[in-house]
Amino acid sequence: MSERFLSAAALKTLKQRSILLEILRTFFREHGYWECETPLLSREIVVDVNIDAFETTDDRGQTLYLQTSPEAGMKRLLASGAQAIFQVTRSIRRGESGRLHNPEFTIVEWYRVGDSYIEQMDFTEQLVRAVYTAGKRLSLESAASDRAERPFERVTYDDVFEQFAGSRVLGLSAVELANLARQEGLAIPRSMSADDRDGWLNLLLAELVEPHLGKQSPQFLMDYPDTQAALSLVRNDDPPLAERFELYDQGIELCNGYTELTDADELARRRSRELKMRAAAGKPPIASDPGLLDQAMRHGLPACSGVALGFDRLVMRSLGLSDIADVIAFPMDRA
Numbered sequence: 001m002s003e004r005f006l007s008a009a010a011l012k013t014l015k016q017r018s019i020l021l022e023i024l025r026t027f028f029r030e031h032g033y034w035e036c037e038t039p040l041l042s043r044e045i046v047v048d049v050n051i052d053a054f055e056t057t058d059d060r061g062q063t064l065y066l067q068t069s070p071e072a073g074m075k076r077l078l079a080s081g082a083q084a085i086f087q088v089t090r091s092i093r094r095g096e097s098g099r100l101h102n103p104e105f106t107i108v109e110w111y112r113v114g115d116s117y118i119e120q121m122d123f124t125e126q127l128v129r130a131v132y133t134a135g136k137r138l139s140l141e142s143a144a145s146d147r148a149e150r151p152f153e154r155v156t157y158d159d160v161f162e163q164f165a166g167s168r169v170l171g172l173s174a175v176e177l178a179n180l181a182r183q184e185g186l187a188i189p190r191s192m193s194a195d196d197r198d199g200w201l202n203l204l205l206a207e208l209v210e211p212h213l214g215k216q217s218p219q220f221l222m223d224y225p226d227t228q229a230a231l232s233l234v235r236n237d238d239p240p241l242a243e244r245f246e247l248y249d250q251g252i253e254l255c256n257g258y259t260e261l262t263d264a265d266e267l268a269r270r271r272s273r274e275l276k277m278r279a280a281a282g283k284p285p286i287a288s289d290p291g292l293l294d295q296a297m298r299h300g301l302p303a304c305s306g307v308a309l310g311f312d313r314l315v316m317r318s319l320g321l322s323d324i325a326d327v328i329a330f331p332m333d334r335a
Helices: 011-030 071-079 117-138 144-148 157-165 174-183 197-212 264-280 291-300 311-319
Strands: 055-057 063-066 084-092 104-113 153-156 219-225 241-249 252-259 304-310
Touching (some): 011 084, 104 117, 117 144, 117 304, 144 311
Parallel strands (some): 153 219
């Protein structure tokens, strides 16, 4: 008899999860953040070629999107005068399933005015260390606090490619990146376009670099190519670099952080680029109304930094578990 009606995660684990969530919330409050709420259903959404949203319509036939992150709403709060905010909410994304993914997952997102991505790496390290230490007390299987006792290393995108792929990549063309992938014997998807430079970078990152990140202790990967800036500030180096980081532990990405873009005109240019890339990839168009975030940024989004963290993965790593279904009561196959 199937037991799909029962919780996938053990009740003991779900109780431990609730304790870790309270520790996380307390940590934010102790550091001057207050907890906010923004809509799960909205007529606008942050456009990302790699993320697909679920959509519906209201009674007037207007398209509404289930939010893939609370980013747009939280930035409107910053433009309204908020200084340090966090949110624990659901993100809902199409096409995300597997050992580390579920279409509906818990995201923790936070922003602080005046900080850059450097200060946010400091804060993120303290936060993850606090949760890992609590996880060690709760679970004999967890070695997370032992790993968190070591400083979190910070490595740049170009340096880590040189270390694990044998070549710096920020100055390479799409053709040169494709040649590197072939030299390394990587399986190349048939859908890969010869001139898709970011696609080649992502393939090389996933196959050659990510499995090595955070092996000894959690590790920040920072200073991404400007073409992968998303909504982060781009620094005018040679080549230009995005002030963006991701935190990895044992090859698992835990969070993504930026010094935030505050230029509304640049936001419009990047949205247009993402929409064109979605069309080229054969993805459905995004019919969202970008006016709310645009207007908020033009009203005055202050210099700030933000981070989005996958809470389910953080709980997994804290308790020494290996599958996201081990920390969720009803993942999609039981929802």
